[in-house]
Amino acid sequence: MGILDITVAGVFTLLIVLLGLQFKSGQGDSKTFFAGGGQVPWWISGLSLFMSFFSVGTFVVWGAIAYSDGLVSVSIQMTMAISGFIIALFIAPAWNRQRVLTAAQFITRRVGLPTQKFYSATFLVMNLFTAGAFLYPVGKIIEVTTGINLNLAIVMLGAFIILYTSVGGLWAVLTTDVLQFIVLTAAVLLIIPLSIDAAGGLNSFVDSVPDDFFNLANDKYSAGFLVAFLIYNTLFIGGNWAYVQRYTSVPSAQDAKKVGWLFGCLYLVAPIIWMLPPMLYRSIEPGLIAPDTENAYLLMSQQVLPTGLLGLVIGAMVFATASSVNTTINIAAGVFTNDVYPNLVKSQRLKPMLIARLSSATFGILAILVAMSVQSMGGIVNVVLSVAALTGAPLYLPPLWALFSKYQTGFSLVTVTISSLVINLSLKFLLGPLFDMELSTAQEMICGVFIPGAFLLVFECTYRLKTPLSILNSVNPARPEVTDERFIKNATPENTHALRVISVGILSIGFIILCLGFLTEGGRFETLTVGIIVFLVGVLVSRKARTASFSSQQQN
Structure with a gap:
């Protein structure tokens, strides 16, 4: 990258950090720090969920599939939209009705402290x-x-994330996620018309790619894989403790549904926009082979973007992925502060907010150390991603099942998790050496999802035959949905402050893009158009912030 590109990326980085630090004050208790007071606007939580699920792997992994296999890459990601709709209908409102800060609190209340300790320890390690x-x-x-230098880059980025996450809590995470969504969308929208033009138009693109390039499934990514991936995503997005936080931090079950609906709708559109540039690059440079196919999106960006805009795209990709990191750090600190530390230390002399900030910084530092160790461990990233497919359902499905079933116990949940992990990991790492066999991508996904599901179904049927529902209802009566009006009133200034910070951020991003439009030689019209749109969005959010502030003053 040139000096202008590096400057743009640096300015964007500084902007994100400074805006995240605006939430240093106002974090009065752990409920505000980890759950936004339980009154986060649904659209902010929905955009944050979308960005938390995003990573640079979207452009690297799925971009490689888009270049090599074409439209099947869109099919794979469209399953996430369906998962979002299922979560909106059933899972998100169920979590919100529990009125808990973390999934660990639900597990404690539902099946007891020993089970919670097991899942908390497992979650913190995996996280x-x-x-x-x-x-x-x-x-x-x-x-x-x-x-x-790689290690220096990891330390610098990690330090920025630790700074605003440990100081500003969930509000800092949510607000920066929204800003990262804006800049990522702007960057991607800039690439698309320039990529189509570089490919000679859509007709030329269609004529130059293989005949099966627009198939919705293929031998490697079959219909069975897509179904298993759909189930996996539903469990992962609905049961991952970091994402559960997005459903529990909004005011009501209806708002939690809207979070899921927004996520699903965005994933109906985003995969097409994201995957088009690497697909177009296939017609420009058809000779890439793995692992160079992973660079297809970045190569297209370097080819079509003028000076300055490449820095914007890189900054967007970097901090969009950082959204996933700050989410994992915040929820890990939340679990430790609210569920682990009180059980470890009986005489709690340290204030909860101090524990919250110290644990956020500690988990951030440990994440940096893990990232710096990846290269020395022989490229463990691929192993981690593969293991995640085999461990996601065993970890997240049992508590999720208990959310809807009164029959499951701590014993059944822990037994299913441990048994499924042992079987799945044995199939992954022992099947080849012992029997000279290897699971395909589809088989790994199917095993990872259906083995714990089968175990839970056996326990469910067994317990239903032994224990009448009337007895369970007398022991565990249904809880009515709780709405604490105190949190609604107390959260209003925080919501208003968040809107003000978001509006300043969007206006600043729009201004930066407009400046780049005047400085760049190519793509000026496209850049100015996107800059104007972003700036107008910032104006609308600013007006909404002023209206909310006026309403808050009237109520007080």
Whole structure:
């Protein structure tokens, strides 16, 4: 990248950090720090969920599939939209009705403290490696595009994330997620028309790619794989503790449904927009082979974007992935502060907010160390991603099942998780050496989803035959949905402040893009158009912030 590109990326980084630090004050208690006071607007939580699920792997992994296999890459990601709609209908409102800060609190209340300790310890370990796995590829992109040493890039990015996450809590995470959504959308929209023009138009593109390029499924990514991936995503997005936080931090079950609907609608559109550039690059440079296919999106960006805009795209990709990291750090700190620390230390002399900030910083530092160790462990990222497919359902399905079933016990949940993990990981790492066999991608996904499901079904049927529902209802009566009016009133100033910070951020991003439109030689019309649109969005949000502030003053 040139000096202008590096400057743009640097300015964007500074903007995100400074705006995240605006939430240093106002974090009066752990409910505000980890759940936004339980009154986060649904659209902010929905955009944050969307960005938290996003990573640079979207452009690297799925971009490679888009280049090699074509439209099937869109089919794979469209399953996430269906998962979002299922979550909106059933899972998100169920979580919100529990009125808990974390999934760990639900597990404690539902099946007891020992089970919660098991899942909390397992979650914190997995979460740590997940955050490190997200940090590593982002550091790699910074290294490739700027020449900065990989470890230094990881430390710098990790330090920025720790700074605003440990100071501002969930509100800082949510607000920066929204801004990262804006800049990512702007960057992608800039690439599309320039990529179509570079490919000689859509007709030329269609004529130059293989005949099966627009198939919705193929031998490797079959219909069975898509169905299993749909189930996996439903469990992962609906049961991952980091994402559960997005459903529990909004005011009501109806708002939680809207979070899921927004996520699903965005994933109906986003895959087409994201995957089009690497698909178009196939017609420009058809000779890429793995692993170079992973660079298809970045190569297209470098070819079509004028000076300055490449820095914007890189900054968007880096901090969009950072959204996943700050989410994992915040929820890990939330679990430790609310569920682990009180059980470890009986005489709690330290204030909860101090524990919250210290634990956020500690988990961030540990994630940095994991990311820096990836290269020395022989490229563990691919192993982590593969293991995630085999461990996601065993970890998240049992508590999710207990959310809807009164029959499951702590014993059944822990037994299913441990048994499924042992079987799935044995199939992954022992099947080849012992029997000279290897599971395909589809088989890994199917095993990872259906083995724990089968175990839970056996327990469910067994318990239903032994225990009448009337007895369970007397022991565990249904809880009515709780709405605490105190949180609604107390959260209003925080919501208004968040809108003000978001409006300032969007206006600043729009201004930066407009400046680039005047400075760049190519793509000026497209850049100015996108800049004007972003700036107008900022004006609308600013007006909404003023209206909300006036309403708050009237209520007080």
